[in-house]
Amino acid sequence: MLTFLMILVPFAFSLIVFFMKDKDLIRKLAFGSSIISLLICIYGAFLFDKSLEYNFYMNWTWIRTLGVNLEFGLDGIGFLLVMLVSFLLPLIILSSFSSNYSGTGNFYALILLMQSALYGVFGSLDGLLFYIYWELALVPIYFITSVWGGVNRIRITLKFFIYTLSSSLFMLVAIIYVYTLTPDPHTFSLFVICKLNLTESQQFWVFWAFLLALAVKIPIFPFHSWQPDTYTVSPTPGSMLLSGLMPKMGLFGVLRFIIPLCPLAIEQYGEYVVIFAVIGLIYGALIAIRQKEIKRLIAFSSLSHVGLMAAAIFTIGENAVSGSVIQMISHGINVVAMFFIADIIFLRMKTTQIDKLGGIAKSAPKLAIFFMIVMLANVALPLTNGFVGEFLMLGGLFSYNKIIAAIAGLSIIFGAVYMFWLYQKAIFGQTNAQTAIFEDLTAREMAIAIPIVIAIFVIGLYPTMVTGFSENAVHHLINL
Amino acid sequence: MNTIITLSVLGMITMIIGVSNKKDILLPVVFMGLLVALVFSSLEWGHSNHYFNNMLVVDNFSTVFSTLMIFGTFLIFLIARHYFRSFEKPMEDVYSVLLFSLVGAITITMMGNLTMFFVGLEIMSVSLYILAGSKKTSPSSNEAAMKYFLMGAFSTGILLFGITLIYGTTGTFDLFEIGKWTIENKDSVPLVFKAGIILILVAMAFKVGAVPFHFWVPDVYHGSPTLVTAYMATVAKIAGLAAFYRLFSMCFSNLQDFWGPIVWVLSFGSILLGNLAALHQSHVKRMLAYSSIAHTGYILMGFINFNNFTTGALFYYSAAYLLSTIGAFVVLMLVREDIKTGTVDAFNGLMKKNKFLSIAMIIFLLSLTGIPPLAGFMAKFNIFTTALENRFIWLTITAILGSAISVAYYFKIIIAMLLKVGSETKVILSARTKVLLVILVLMIIAIGVFPDLFLQLI
Numbered sequence: 001m002l003t004f005l006m007i008l009v010p011f012a013f014s015l016i017v018f019f020m021k022d023k024d025l026i027r028k029l030a031f032g033s034s035i036i037s038l039l040i041c042i043y044g045a046f047l048f049d050k051s052l053e054y055n056f057y058m059n060w061t062w063i064r065t066l067g068v069n070l071e072f073g074l075d076g077i078g079f080l081l082v083m084l085v086s087f088l089l090p091l092i093i094l095s096s097f098s099s100n101y102s103g104t105g106n107f108y109a110l111i112l113l114m115q116s117a118l119y120g121v122f123g124s125l126d127g128l129l130f131y132i133y134w135e136l137a138l139v140p141i142y143f144i145t146s147v148w149g150g151v152n153r154i155r156i157t158l159k160f161f162i163y164t165l166s167s168s169l170f171m172l173v174a175i176i177y178v179y180t181l182t183p184d185p186h187t188f189s190l191f192v193i194c195k196l197n198l199t200e201s202q203q204f205w206v207f208w209a210f211l212l213a214l215a216v217k218i219p220i221f222p223f224h225s226w227q228p229d230t231y232t233v234s235p236t237p238g239s240m241l242l243s244g245l246m247p248k249m250g251l252f253g254v255l256r257f258i259i260p261l262c263p264l265a266i267e268q269y270g271e272y273v274v275i276f277a278v279i280g281l282i283y284g285a286l287i288a289i290r291q292k293e294i295k296r297l298i299a300f301s302s303l304s305h306v307g308l309m310a311a312a313i314f315t316i317g318e319n320a321v322s323g324s325v326i327q328m329i330s331h332g333i334n335v336v337a338m339f340f341i342a343d344i345i346f347l348r349m350k351t352t353q354i355d356k357l358g359g360i361a362k363s364a365p366k367l368a369i370f371f372m373i374v375m376l377a378n379v380a381l382p383l384t385n386g387f388v389g390e391f392l393m394l395g396g397l398f399s400y401n402k403i404i405a406a407i408a409g410l411s412i413i414f415g416a417v418y419m420f421w422l423y424q425k426a427i428f429g430q431t432n433a434q435t436a437i438f439e440d441l442t443a444r445e446m447a448i449a450i451p452i453v454i455a456i457f458v459i460g461l462y463p464t465m466v467t468g469f470s471e472n473a474v475h476h477l478i479n480l
Numbered sequence: 481m482n483t484i485i486t487l488s489v490l491g492m493i494t495m496i497i498g499v500s501n502k503k504d505i506l507l508p509v510v511f512m513g514l515l516v517a518l519v520f521s522s523l524e525w526g527h528s529n530h531y532f533n534n535m536l537v538v539d540n541f542s543t544v545f546s547t548l549m550i551f552g553t554f555l556i557f558l559i560a561r562h563y564f565r566s567f568e569k570p571m572e573d574v575y576s577v578l579l580f581s582l583v584g585a586i587t588i589t590m591m592g593n594l595t596m597f598f599v600g601l602e603i604m605s606v607s608l609y610i611l612a613g614s615k616k617t618s619p620s621s622n623e624a625a626m627k628y629f630l631m632g633a634f635s636t637g638i639l640l641f642g643i644t645l646i647y648g649t650t651g652t653f654d655l656f657e658i659g660k661w662t663i664e665n666k667d668s669v670p671l672v673f674k675a676g677i678i679l680i681l682v683a684m685a686f687k688v689g690a691v692p693f694h695f696w697v698p699d700v701y702h703g704s705p706t707l708v709t710a711y712m713a714t715v716a717k718i719a720g721l722a723a724f725y726r727l728f729s730m731c732f733s734n735l736q737d738f739w740g741p742i743v744w745v746l747s748f749g750s751i752l753l754g755n756l757a758a759l760h761q762s763h764v765k766r767m768l769a770y771s772s773i774a775h776t777g778y779i780l781m782g783f784i785n786f787n788n789f790t791t792g793a794l795f796y797y798s799a800a801y802l803l804s805t806i807g808a809f810v811v812l813m814l815v816r817e818d819i820k821t822g823t824v825d826a827f828n829g830l831m832k833k834n835k836f837l838s839i840a841m842i843i844f845l846l847s848l849t850g851i852p853p854l855a856g857f858m859a860k861f862n863i864f865t866t867a868l869e870n871r872f873i874w875l876t877i878t879a880i881l882g883s884a885i886s887v888a889y890y891f892k893i894i895i896a897m898l899l900k901v902g903s904e905t906k907v908i909l910s911a912r913t914k915v916l917l918v919i920l921v922l923m924i925i926a927i928g929v930f931p932d933l934f935l936q937l938i
Contacts, residue, residue, distance in 0.1 A: 062932075063930075063931050063932050063935075064932050064936075065789070065792070065931075065932055065935040065936055066862075066865070066931070066935070128861075131852070132852040132853055132857075135851055135852045135857075136852060136853070139846070139851060143898070146895065146898065146899065147898050147899065153899075154895055154899060158887075158888065158891060158895070161887060161891065162884055162887050162888060165883075165884055165887055166880065166881065166883075166884030166887075169880040169883060169884060170877075170880065172861070172864070172880075173864065173868065173873075173876055173877070173880060176861070176864055176865050176868045177868050179865070180865070180868055180869045205873075
């Protein structure tokens with residue numbers, strides 16, 4: 001029931017907000033809604049029974065003729081991602097208050113709709129339901145980016161939409177295909193689907209169809225070409241949703257469908273995916289080094305990070321997968337923090353070109369400290385949240401294939417290069433006329449920065465808090 | 481049966497009212513009549529009846545399709561006054577011809593006999609030729625009527641050839657008898673009979689506008705008055721497809737190995753060409769014409785296997801398509817009023833001018849694209865499920881690519897509404913059009929969220 005409630009709350013608020021006119025009230029309602037979701041989620045964390053396979057399970061008949069049920073439930077991994085969404089949404093909404101988006105009602109309605117759809121993706125235990133929420137999450141972000149985005153948004157967002165929709169349709173075919181293989185009466189229920197024991201040739205089709213959809217969403221090299229442009233052109237709240245939460249849908253899809261459905265296919269083709277993911281990881285990092293604009297730099301660095309996560313998942317080692325789960329959470333927090341910083345800089349300087357910055361540390365010491373913490377988390381310094389996941393993932397990759405692990409390890413060095421370079425150029429260096437009057441973090445911005453900093457250190461110091469939830473789920477998944 | 485009688489009488493009354501110059505009661509009478517027909521039609525659900533020695537067979541299939549078509553016509557009439565406002569000459573002849581066409585459409589979904597099939601199809605088609613040319617002063621309308629008439633006459637001829645050949649081999653016009661004959665002579669079907677099937681197939685492909693027999697569609701849809709186009713693209717097309725399905729499932733289902741591949745090609749071609757050609761249209765009407773070709777292709781995917789689920793899926797698709805397409809045409813009519821171009825530019829900046837209208841249009845277009853949870857998604861989903869159950873993987877993949885392509889042109893309109901800057905003129909909606917749009921939007925969402933209601937009707 002709780003899962004369904006979580007989906008319902010933002011959806012209901014999204015409808016209310018959509019029909020409202022008063023701007024301040026809309027903002028308050030949107031923020032209030034995200035806080036309610038967060039509270040429900042925290043309440044859920046206390047109720048969460050780690051020994052169960054699925055918590056908060058519910059099953060209502062929806063379409064009898066087709067065997068589609070409203071079947072919701074959260075395993076450890078799903079719950080962690082729901083927590084991530086609930087944690088980030090208030091921050092994203094709060095950070096969006098600094099910009100004025102015309103058509104406020106529509107804007108926040110779309111953000112809340114996206115939140116609802118994300119809960120649906122992580123909580124669905126029915127193949128078709130999963131797909132519906134998967135597509136539903138795409139529509140709001142398309143409109144957010146195309147209406148409130150930057151230069152060239154029409155072309156870029158259309159490309160993004162067609163790219164993701166057409167690849168997702170292949171996933172739909174795979175879901176229907178698996179459905180037709182279930183014993184009569186057919187059903188989409190995950191419990192049935194995952195126990196199907198497909199033959200090798202069936203797994204082949206299902207694997208590639210799913211992979212296509214998920215690889216575009218994550219994105220895994222060479223399906224990433226929509227990503228940097230879309231991240232850059234999107235308004236900051238959109239970039240945060242796109243980078244912090246959307247890749248997790250793809251990674252979650254791998255854990256939910258590909259691993260249980262196609263063990264034979266992973267054995268056979270998993271290596272190729274790992275190789276491509278690692279190529280993407282190096283490629284993203286190398287390009288990030290050459291970027292001259294903060295948002296693009298973050299986009300490529302994010303590409304690099306999700307590459308590592310994807311590679312780790314496809315090794316299907318227990319350590320690597322649980323590392324990847326931790327990193328999903330950490331990356332979500334860190335990348336949102338990075339975009340938040342980019343937004344602060346943009347609002348004060350009206351530019352995010354790196355060579356126009358410099359010497360911010362003198363006029364804005366709080367921002368400099370916050371930025372440093374986030375940067376160190378991004379380069380996976382011990383004691384920060386980035387370290388735990390990256391360590392586990394690289395360990396997992398090492399036992400999978402030493403050469404691949406060695407190459408993937410380079411990314412840490414590259415990551416340090418572009419992050420330190422960015423930090424040095426933007427925060428230290430020569431002060432110019434504009435950075436000299438750079439205003440430090442306001443109270444509202446502090447209210448966003450502090451939870452992020454706390455989360456970075458808490459996960460870094462007590463990673464068992466995260467793994468505690470996912471442990472059983474990952475174990476169950478790998479040793480099926 | 482009562483439905484046909486009601487509608488025929490209604491058509492005649494409409495004419496008489498027109499002659500007696502009482503224009504104020506014209507539309508109310510039409511609405512009343514259509515509502516009565518709707519009630520009669522839906523009351524027949526669950527009963528099977530035969531009339532005139534199996535000339536007409538009323539079963540659930542015919543009942544749901546005729547109810548859908550009457551409902552569609554009702555929706556189209558809701559916008560009629562608004563549309564014909566600018567016309568100076570009396571419109572009662574158009575109204576009555578529209579109603580007669582509906583009678584033909586209903587007749588072919590109820591047919592139990594090839595002669596009835598022919599008669600019904602001609603009632604529908606001849607009315608449509610007249611309707612296509614009903615904007616007498618407009619050259620493009622005349623052109624459309626002429627083109628449609630010539631093409632239609634050809635296809636009618638081909639259809640008659642086919643019927644003759646079938647009759648020649650089986651000695652009967654009765655659909656049940658022909659079906660029985662194919663079972664008895666399963667192994668020794670003469671070539672003449674097969675030639676008959678092909679000719680009927682070609683004629684039907686003409687009527688529903690499937691590739692490669694689609695050449696008339698864009699010109700006729702573009703030239704006809706928009707209201708008539710809306711009717712042609714929805715009610716008439718669905719009637720043709722329903723009759724097509726009924727004929728082939730009743731008579732020729734045993735010979736599917738023979739004609740199945742042909743339908744496969746029709747479907748494949750329609751999906752691919754319809755979507756690709758729609759990409760390059762700047763006129764919204766032409767774009768919707770090509771998109772309707774593509775949708776015909778999707779519906780034809782359902783012809784690969786005849787069972788209850790397929791029939792349900794087919795009906796569901798028809799309903800979803802009818803509602804979304806009528807919606808799109810209605811918005812087009814409203815928008816076009818001020819800007820006479822009818823290109824995508826007519827939609828520029830609509831979001832600022834009229835939020836309600838643009839949200840409605842976005843929902844119609846998203847439904848046509850097939851975005852969950854709207855009706856169009858479930859429709860496509862059902863059709864894909866049937867296709868995949870019968871392992872038509874490549875056809876499904878084509879359909880998917882088609883859907884992906886369709887995003888590009890449907891979104892052209894959405895982008896124009898949201899992001900482009902348009903003229904300052906306000907678009908004002910009458911109460912009736914608002915009701916119409918609200919009905920359409922709510923139904924599209926409701927059908928999409930509760931598909932069970934519609935899938936189990938047949």
